[in-house]
Amino acid sequence: MAEQPNFNLDAASRKELEQFIETQQAQSRVQTQVQMLTSMCWDKCVGSISSSFSRSEHSCLANCVDRFLDTSVFLVKKVEEQRAAAMGH
Numbered sequence: 001m002a003e004q005p006n007f008n009l010d011a012a013s014r015k016e017l018e019q020f021i022e023t024q025q026a027q028s029r030v031q032t033q034v035q036m037l038t039s040m041c042w043d044k045c046v047g048s049i050s051s052s053f054s055r056s057e058h059s060c061l062a063n064c065v066d067r068f069l070d071t072s073v074f075l076v077k078k079v080e081e082q083r084a085a086a087m088g089h
Helices: 011-046 053-086
Strands: none
Touching: 011 053
């Protein structure tokens, strides 16, 4: 079994590294959500590829993005409420 490196980081460096990792993970989650949104809305709204979107495609894409964002905000709020309730706040 390979030995794990021992970096001997002080508390401040460990905290900075943890924050960096959290930030990178958050960015990765956002990118994943954007890719999922793009794929989902494209498949739902775009009939064929042309030089521009039709009026109905444009409207469908705008509505799809809006609903996706509304749902995401709603879910984040619910998770925050559940977390606060679990912590007794």
